[in-house]
Amino acid sequence: MIFKKLSLQENFYVLYVYFILLGIVSDALFYAVLGVQYLNYVSILDALISPFSLLTDSLKLTLALVICFFLLYKYVTKWSYTLHKKYKHKKWYGKIHNIERREKAFKDLEEKKGLAEGLLFLFFILFVSLRLGMGLGKNHKIKTKEIKPNYELTFKDNSQKDVQVIGQNSSFIFYVEHKEKVVSVTPISDNIKQIKRIPKKD
Structure with a gap:
């Protein structure tokens, strides 16, 4: 919805800021787990290219990200609506979810309102979560001296x-x-x- 209201140049600036924030947040969390204050060593350009550099360098991360993002996309755009139609008349479902609000959300989704923003948000959360997991895994290897020189x-x-x-x-x-x-x-x-x-x- 936001992107449709903006010009091409404004969309470019929004994506520019998005990838900078993605790089800063994901790297800051990764290095924070390892005891490093990454913000003291990063530039705007480093933050901007960090997600792209990481994806091109790590095939495993790229595959994991693609698979997880695909599953999340299918859940948000299809599977959640299928489950909603199946269980919306159940009392327990009504206690968990606001039926009217979910109906409106699915209608907006069907009309592709906010779809781009939602996907970018999902990608942000997914990428940051994977990066944090990488930091925790690396920290465990360091503490147990499983690190080998490369x-x-x-x-x-x-x-x-x-x-x-x-x-x-x-x-x-x-x-x-x-x-x-x-x-x-x-x-x-x-x-x-x-x-x-x-x-x-x-």
Whole structure:
């Protein structure tokens, strides 16, 4: 409904702000679980490209997101209405839901009123939830020392460290050193000379 009232340029600005908020909130929660105040290290551009970068880098996350979003979309647009028609005359259903309000909501949905906004909201909640789950999983591995180095960092003084890279933006790299339980943050341009992936052992 909102998008229909706005011009093409205004819709572009709304989506621009949407993806910035999506990047900031999802990354802030992910790193907060790991004990890092991410907002101290992020720029607007980093926040904007973060969701796209994450989806292109992680096939598993992309597949999980697509499947979950499809199921949610089907539930919102079809399955919930099917259940509503089946149970709306039941007393227990009337106690749980406001029948008139749901009827109006389904009518608006049928006319596609607010559908785009609703889908964007669902995607936001889903993406942030998955990112938070990733943070909790990563934190568990760090605390139990299940983290294995996947990159070799060479610093400007030619010292080297084998680390597990947790994330990276335009200015900082986030990593955990071997057998450590804390996430370290290092500026890339001032300290890092080379970032080299460690080949996986067969």
